[in-house]
Amino acid sequence: EAGVAQSPRYKIIEKRQSVAFWCNPISGHATLYWYQQILGQGPKLLIQFQNNGVVDDSQLPKDRFSAERLKGVDSTLKIQPAKLEDSAVYLCASSLRRTQFYNSPLHFGNGTRLTVT
């Protein structure tokens, strides 16, 4: 099966600029996640979708970050305006299903490495 596709692989922007990341999950995976991974740390969940509805966005800095998953398939994550501390790898993941207490294994994309100067 095809894996999770993400683009771009790398992005360099100046602070206060905007940037967008795109993700195409594995076909049939209902749950889609966006994670932020800062160097030397574990992935931190930004937002989780079940089909096209938001399940959890409690750690998404909503003053600058936004995400959508139209039609329950592809998703985009946007940062506007970017800050220096947003420099990180942004990982998209998908899973087959999710219940309140059970998550199917996550399949990660290759990520987008964002550098904010």
Added chain:
Amino acid sequence: GQQVMQIPQYQHVQEGEDFTTYCNSSTTLSNIQWYKQRPGGHPVFLIQLVKSGEVKKQKRLTFQFGEAKKNSSLHITATQTTDVGTYFCAGPSTNAGKSTFGDGTTLTVKP
């Protein structure tokens, strides 16, 4: 909120030595997953443990889930250079569905 701690943060071993990483959650977990991330790569799913006290093996890797479902361990027997990477645990607490990742243990292996 839920916190997941992993120790040690770094481990450097000689090839052939054993390696163990520990994962501890501040809340009871409904299940736990382990992932491996190679340098420059993305996390790749290794295994999932669900039952209290569960032990699973994958070749040289042994995974355990604690009786209280608040801790877990990964043990690698006779490490090889291919084992290099960062090992993460992640799990949803029983009172919230969101999975939290630990900060991982980075393993380096000297040939």
